[in-house]
Amino acid sequence: MDKLTGQPFNGHKVLIVGVANEHSIAWGCARAFHELGAELAITYLNDKAKPYVAPLAESVGASIFLPLDVSNPGELEAVFDAIRTKWGKLDVAVHSIAFAPKADLQGGLLNSSAEGFATAMDISCHSFIRMARLAAPLMTDGGSMFAMSYLGATRVVPNYDLMGPVKAALEASCRYLAHELGPRRIRVHPISPGPLKTRAASGLKDFDLLLTDAASRAPIGEMVDIMDVGYACAFLATPYARRMTGNTVFVDGGVSIMD
Ligand code: NAD
Numbered sequence: 001m002d003k004l005t006g007q008p009f010n011g012h013k014v015l016i017v018g019v020a021n022e023h024s025i026a027w028g029c030a031r032a033f034h035e036l037g038a039e040l041a042i043t044y045l046n047d048k049a050k051p052y053v054a055p056l057a058e059s060v061g062a063s064i065f066l067p068l069d070v071s072n073p074g075e076l077e078a079v080f081d082a083i084r085t086k087w088g089k090l091d092v093a094v095h096s097i098a099f100a101p102k103a104d105l106q107g108g109l110l111n112s113s114a115e116g117f118a119t120a121m122d123i124s125c126h127s128f129i130r131m132a133r134l135a136a137p138l139m140t141d142g143g144s145m146f147a148m149s150y151l152g153a154t155r156v157v158p159n160y161d162l163m164g165p166v167k168a169a170l171e172a173s174c175r176y177l178a179h180e181l182g183p184r185r186i187r188v189h190p191i192s193p194g195p196l197k198t199r200a201a202s203g204l205k206d207f208d209l210l211l212t213d214a215a216s217r218a219p220i221g222e223m224v225d226i227m228d229v230g231y232a233c234a235f236l237a238t239p240y241a242r243r244m245t246g247n248t249v250f251v252d253g254g255v256s257i258m259d
Contacts, residue, residue: 007037018096028226142185178246218253
Protein backbone atom coordinates (compact mmCIF):
# COMPACT_ATOMS: atom_id res chain seq x y z
CA MET A 1 0.00 0.00 0.00
CA ASP A 2 1.35 3.40 -0.95
CA LYS A 3 0.80 5.59 2.12
CA LEU A 4 1.20 8.87 0.21
CA THR A 5 -1.37 8.33 -2.49
CA GLY A 6 -3.59 5.75 -0.81
CA GLN A 7 -3.45 3.83 -4.09
CA PRO A 8 -2.93 0.18 -3.17
CA PHE A 9 -1.32 -0.74 -6.50
CA ASN A 10 1.06 2.15 -6.90
CA GLY A 11 4.22 0.73 -8.53
CA HIS A 12 2.48 -2.59 -9.23
CA LYS A 13 2.57 -4.13 -12.69
CA VAL A 14 -0.54 -5.84 -14.01
CA LEU A 15 -1.04 -7.86 -17.20
CA ILE A 16 -4.58 -7.92 -18.61
CA VAL A 17 -5.40 -10.38 -21.40
CA GLY A 18 -8.84 -10.40 -23.00
CA VAL A 19 -9.91 -6.84 -23.79
CA ALA A 20 -11.95 -6.89 -27.02
CA ASN A 21 -14.03 -3.76 -26.42
CA GLU A 22 -15.50 -1.59 -23.65
CA HIS A 23 -17.93 -4.36 -22.65
CA SER A 24 -15.20 -6.94 -21.97
CA ILE A 25 -14.80 -8.27 -18.44
CA ALA A 26 -11.05 -7.73 -18.94
CA TRP A 27 -11.75 -4.04 -19.50
CA GLY A 28 -13.49 -3.84 -16.10
CA CYS A 29 -10.34 -5.39 -14.60
CA ALA A 30 -8.07 -2.95 -16.46
CA ARG A 31 -10.10 0.05 -15.26
CA ALA A 32 -10.22 -1.15 -11.65
CA PHE A 33 -6.46 -1.79 -11.40
CA HIS A 34 -5.71 1.50 -13.19
CA GLU A 35 -7.99 3.44 -10.85
CA LEU A 36 -6.14 1.91 -7.90
CA GLY A 37 -2.72 2.97 -9.18
CA ALA A 38 -1.34 0.01 -11.17
CA GLU A 39 0.67 0.21 -14.38
CA LEU A 40 -0.85 -1.96 -17.10
CA ALA A 41 0.13 -4.23 -19.95
CA ILE A 42 -2.84 -4.86 -22.26
CA THR A 43 -3.01 -7.26 -25.20
CA TYR A 44 -5.26 -7.38 -28.26
CA LEU A 45 -6.14 -10.44 -30.33
CA ASN A 46 -4.96 -9.32 -33.79
CA ASP A 47 -4.87 -6.42 -36.27
CA LYS A 48 -8.66 -6.55 -36.68
CA ALA A 49 -9.18 -6.09 -32.94
CA LYS A 50 -6.43 -3.48 -32.48
CA PRO A 51 -8.46 -0.35 -33.45
CA TYR A 52 -11.09 -1.22 -30.80
CA VAL A 53 -8.60 -1.95 -28.03
CA ALA A 54 -5.97 0.74 -28.73
CA PRO A 55 -8.03 3.74 -27.55
CA LEU A 56 -8.99 1.87 -24.38
CA ALA A 57 -5.38 0.93 -23.64
CA GLU A 58 -4.35 4.53 -24.25
CA SER A 59 -7.05 5.85 -21.90
CA VAL A 60 -5.53 3.89 -19.00
CA GLY A 61 -1.95 4.72 -20.04
CA ALA A 62 -0.99 1.08 -20.72
CA SER A 63 2.79 1.07 -21.04
CA ILE A 64 2.88 -2.28 -22.84
CA PHE A 65 0.43 -2.90 -25.68
CA LEU A 66 1.01 -6.01 -27.78
CA PRO A 67 -0.83 -8.54 -29.94
CA LEU A 68 -1.65 -11.88 -28.36
CA ASP A 69 -3.43 -14.78 -29.95
CA VAL A 70 -2.60 -17.63 -27.59
CA SER A 71 -2.90 -20.12 -30.45
CA ASN A 72 -0.04 -18.39 -32.33
CA PRO A 73 3.29 -19.91 -31.24
CA GLY A 74 5.64 -17.33 -29.73
CA GLU A 75 3.14 -14.52 -29.06
CA LEU A 76 2.66 -15.26 -25.37
CA GLU A 77 6.45 -15.52 -24.97
CA ALA A 78 6.85 -12.13 -26.73
CA VAL A 79 4.45 -10.49 -24.26
CA PHE A 80 6.45 -11.84 -21.33
CA ASP A 81 9.75 -10.85 -22.97
CA ALA A 82 8.42 -7.28 -23.16
CA ILE A 83 7.32 -7.38 -19.51
CA ARG A 84 10.71 -8.72 -18.42
CA THR A 85 12.60 -6.09 -20.44
CA LYS A 86 10.44 -3.10 -19.52
CA TRP A 87 9.32 -3.90 -15.98
CA GLY A 88 11.59 -6.70 -14.78
CA LYS A 89 8.72 -8.02 -12.66
CA LEU A 90 4.98 -8.69 -12.60
CA ASP A 91 2.48 -8.53 -9.73
CA VAL A 92 -0.86 -9.57 -11.24
CA ALA A 93 -1.95 -11.51 -14.33
CA VAL A 94 -5.58 -11.56 -15.49
CA HIS A 95 -6.67 -14.18 -18.04
CA SER A 96 -10.09 -13.30 -19.42
CA ILE A 97 -10.35 -15.23 -22.67
CA ALA A 98 -12.39 -18.10 -23.98
CA PHE A 99 -13.17 -19.58 -27.34
CA ALA A 100 -15.03 -22.54 -28.82
CA PRO A 101 -15.91 -23.14 -32.47
CA LYS A 102 -19.56 -22.13 -33.02
CA ALA A 103 -20.72 -25.54 -34.26
CA ASP A 104 -19.29 -27.23 -31.17
CA LEU A 105 -20.60 -24.56 -28.82
CA GLN A 106 -24.14 -24.61 -30.15
CA GLY A 107 -24.55 -28.28 -31.01
CA GLY A 108 -24.73 -29.72 -27.48
CA LEU A 109 -21.89 -31.47 -25.64
CA LEU A 110 -22.93 -34.85 -27.02
CA ASN A 111 -22.21 -33.72 -30.57
CA SER A 112 -19.01 -31.81 -29.88
CA SER A 113 -16.06 -32.82 -32.04
CA ALA A 114 -12.74 -33.91 -30.57
CA GLU A 115 -11.07 -31.10 -32.49
CA GLY A 116 -13.53 -28.42 -31.29
CA PHE A 117 -13.27 -29.64 -27.72
CA ALA A 118 -9.47 -29.58 -27.88
CA THR A 119 -9.46 -26.06 -29.35
CA ALA A 120 -11.80 -24.78 -26.64
CA MET A 121 -9.68 -26.44 -23.97
CA ASP A 122 -6.42 -25.10 -25.38
CA ILE A 123 -7.52 -21.46 -25.75
CA SER A 124 -9.78 -21.25 -22.70
CA CYS A 125 -7.82 -23.38 -20.23
CA HIS A 126 -4.32 -24.55 -21.15
CA SER A 127 -3.32 -21.03 -22.25
CA PHE A 128 -3.79 -20.02 -18.61
CA ILE A 129 -1.33 -22.71 -17.52
CA ARG A 130 1.17 -21.48 -20.14
CA MET A 131 0.63 -17.93 -18.94
CA ALA A 132 1.18 -18.94 -15.31
CA ARG A 133 4.43 -20.71 -16.24
CA LEU A 134 5.78 -17.53 -17.85
CA ALA A 135 4.37 -15.16 -15.22
CA ALA A 136 5.57 -16.97 -12.09
CA PRO A 137 9.33 -16.29 -12.49
CA LEU A 138 8.52 -12.56 -12.81
CA MET A 139 6.46 -12.53 -9.62
CA THR A 140 9.51 -12.17 -7.43
CA ASP A 141 7.60 -10.39 -4.64
CA GLY A 142 4.72 -12.86 -4.80
CA GLY A 143 1.66 -12.11 -6.89
CA SER A 144 -1.80 -13.10 -7.99
CA MET A 145 -3.33 -14.69 -11.06
CA PHE A 146 -6.98 -14.73 -12.11
CA ALA A 147 -8.89 -16.71 -14.72
CA MET A 148 -12.55 -16.14 -15.62
CA SER A 149 -14.85 -19.09 -15.06
CA TYR A 150 -18.63 -19.48 -14.87
CA LEU A 151 -21.25 -21.28 -12.78
CA GLY A 152 -21.62 -23.80 -15.64
CA ALA A 153 -18.30 -25.31 -14.43
CA THR A 154 -20.02 -27.05 -11.53
CA ARG A 155 -23.76 -26.83 -12.33
CA VAL A 156 -25.62 -27.66 -15.49
CA VAL A 157 -26.57 -24.38 -17.14
CA PRO A 158 -28.68 -25.04 -20.25
CA ASN A 159 -26.88 -24.09 -23.49
CA TYR A 160 -23.48 -23.71 -21.77
CA ASP A 161 -22.74 -27.27 -22.93
CA LEU A 162 -19.13 -27.70 -24.14
CA MET A 163 -17.91 -24.77 -22.07
CA GLY A 164 -19.06 -26.47 -18.82
CA PRO A 165 -16.33 -29.15 -18.82
CA VAL A 166 -13.79 -26.63 -20.14
CA LYS A 167 -14.48 -24.23 -17.26
CA ALA A 168 -14.42 -27.17 -14.82
CA ALA A 169 -10.91 -27.95 -16.08
CA LEU A 170 -9.98 -24.28 -15.74
CA GLU A 171 -11.16 -24.17 -12.12
CA ALA A 172 -9.29 -27.39 -11.29
CA SER A 173 -6.18 -26.00 -13.01
CA CYS A 174 -6.39 -22.90 -10.81
CA ARG A 175 -6.53 -25.09 -7.69
CA TYR A 176 -3.48 -27.13 -8.75
CA LEU A 177 -1.57 -24.01 -9.77
CA ALA A 178 -2.46 -22.45 -6.40
CA HIS A 179 -0.94 -25.52 -4.77
CA GLU A 180 2.22 -25.42 -6.87
CA LEU A 181 2.72 -21.67 -6.63
CA GLY A 182 1.65 -21.11 -3.02
CA PRO A 183 5.19 -21.60 -1.66
CA ARG A 184 6.30 -18.73 -3.93
CA ARG A 185 3.56 -16.49 -2.42
CA ILE A 186 1.67 -16.52 -5.70
CA ARG A 187 -2.08 -16.88 -5.27
CA VAL A 188 -4.41 -18.15 -8.00
CA HIS A 189 -8.18 -17.73 -8.24
CA PRO A 190 -10.87 -18.66 -10.69
CA ILE A 191 -13.36 -15.79 -10.73
CA SER A 192 -16.95 -16.70 -11.55
CA PRO A 193 -18.93 -13.66 -12.73
CA GLY A 194 -22.67 -13.69 -13.26
CA PRO A 195 -23.86 -13.35 -16.86
CA LEU A 196 -22.72 -10.18 -18.62
CA LYS A 197 -23.66 -8.98 -22.08
CA THR A 198 -20.33 -9.26 -23.90
CA ARG A 199 -19.25 -10.42 -27.33
CA ALA A 200 -18.24 -13.87 -26.05
CA ALA A 201 -21.63 -14.26 -24.35
CA SER A 202 -23.45 -13.44 -27.59
CA GLY A 203 -22.18 -16.78 -28.95
CA LEU A 204 -24.35 -18.68 -26.44
CA LYS A 205 -27.88 -19.74 -27.43
CA ASP A 206 -30.66 -17.90 -25.50
CA PHE A 207 -28.16 -15.86 -23.51
CA ASP A 208 -30.82 -13.22 -22.77
CA LEU A 209 -32.77 -15.87 -20.81
CA LEU A 210 -29.70 -16.46 -18.63
CA LEU A 211 -29.47 -12.73 -17.98
CA THR A 212 -33.11 -12.32 -16.94
CA ASP A 213 -33.01 -15.52 -14.88
CA ALA A 214 -29.88 -14.34 -13.02
CA ALA A 215 -31.39 -10.92 -12.41
CA SER A 216 -34.58 -12.42 -10.98
CA ARG A 217 -32.80 -14.94 -8.71
CA ALA A 218 -29.91 -12.82 -7.41
CA PRO A 219 -30.29 -12.08 -3.68
CA ILE A 220 -28.58 -8.78 -4.44
CA GLY A 221 -31.22 -7.90 -6.97
CA GLU A 222 -29.03 -6.07 -9.44
CA MET A 223 -27.12 -7.17 -12.51
CA VAL A 224 -23.38 -7.64 -12.14
CA ASP A 225 -21.25 -5.23 -14.17
CA ILE A 226 -17.68 -5.48 -15.37
CA MET A 227 -16.41 -3.11 -12.66
CA ASP A 228 -17.78 -5.47 -9.99
CA VAL A 229 -15.51 -8.17 -11.43
CA GLY A 230 -12.55 -5.78 -11.68
CA TYR A 231 -12.88 -4.59 -8.07
CA ALA A 232 -13.22 -8.19 -6.82
CA CYS A 233 -9.93 -9.11 -8.57
CA ALA A 234 -8.32 -5.99 -7.16
CA PHE A 235 -9.39 -6.89 -3.63
CA LEU A 236 -8.03 -10.44 -4.05
CA ALA A 237 -4.69 -9.02 -5.22
CA THR A 238 -4.26 -6.93 -2.05
CA PRO A 239 -2.64 -8.16 1.16
CA TYR A 240 -6.16 -8.08 2.71
CA ALA A 241 -6.72 -11.36 0.84
CA ARG A 242 -3.25 -12.79 1.50
CA ARG A 243 -4.56 -16.02 3.07
CA MET A 244 -6.96 -16.72 0.22
CA THR A 245 -6.00 -18.86 -2.76
CA GLY A 246 -7.31 -21.53 -5.11
CA ASN A 247 -11.01 -21.17 -4.42
CA THR A 248 -13.57 -19.99 -6.94
CA VAL A 249 -14.78 -16.51 -6.10
CA PHE A 250 -18.30 -15.78 -7.33
CA VAL A 251 -19.13 -12.25 -8.40
CA ASP A 252 -22.74 -12.94 -9.23
CA GLY A 253 -24.96 -11.11 -6.77
CA GLY A 254 -25.44 -14.43 -4.96
CA VAL A 255 -27.10 -16.41 -7.78
CA SER A 256 -24.79 -19.37 -7.11
CA ILE A 257 -26.24 -19.93 -3.61
CA MET A 258 -29.79 -20.26 -4.95
CA ASP A 259 -31.48 -23.48 -6.02
P1 NAD B 1 -15.23 -10.81 -24.58
O1 NAD B 1 -15.68 -11.26 -25.92
O2 NAD B 1 -15.24 -9.37 -24.32
O3 NAD B 1 -13.78 -11.38 -24.24
C1 NAD B 1 -13.33 -12.62 -24.72
C2 NAD B 1 -11.88 -12.39 -25.10
O4 NAD B 1 -11.27 -13.62 -25.49
C3 NAD B 1 -11.73 -11.43 -26.30
O5 NAD B 1 -10.89 -10.35 -25.93
C4 NAD B 1 -11.05 -12.29 -27.35
O6 NAD B 1 -10.13 -11.58 -28.16
C5 NAD B 1 -10.30 -13.27 -26.45
N1 NAD B 1 -9.81 -14.44 -27.19
C6 NAD B 1 -10.53 -15.38 -27.87
N2 NAD B 1 -9.67 -16.25 -28.48
C7 NAD B 1 -8.40 -15.84 -28.14
C8 NAD B 1 -7.11 -16.31 -28.48
N3 NAD B 1 -6.92 -17.36 -29.28
N4 NAD B 1 -6.04 -15.65 -27.97
C9 NAD B 1 -6.19 -14.58 -27.17
N5 NAD B 1 -7.40 -14.07 -26.84
C10 NAD B 1 -8.49 -14.70 -27.33
O7 NAD B 1 -16.18 -11.59 -23.55
P2 NAD B 1 -16.12 -11.73 -21.94
O8 NAD B 1 -17.49 -12.14 -21.56
O9 NAD B 1 -15.51 -10.53 -21.35
O10 NAD B 1 -15.19 -12.99 -21.75
C11 NAD B 1 -14.07 -12.99 -20.91
C12 NAD B 1 -14.02 -14.24 -20.04
O11 NAD B 1 -15.08 -14.19 -19.10
C13 NAD B 1 -14.18 -15.56 -20.80
O12 NAD B 1 -13.31 -16.53 -20.19
C14 NAD B 1 -15.62 -15.93 -20.52
O13 NAD B 1 -15.86 -17.31 -20.61
C15 NAD B 1 -15.74 -15.44 -19.08
N6 NAD B 1 -17.10 -15.26 -18.57
C16 NAD B 1 -18.01 -14.51 -19.21
C17 NAD B 1 -19.28 -14.34 -18.69
C18 NAD B 1 -20.33 -13.53 -19.40
O14 NAD B 1 -21.51 -13.68 -19.09
N7 NAD B 1 -19.96 -12.66 -20.32
C19 NAD B 1 -19.61 -14.93 -17.45
C20 NAD B 1 -18.64 -15.68 -16.79
C21 NAD B 1 -17.40 -15.84 -17.35
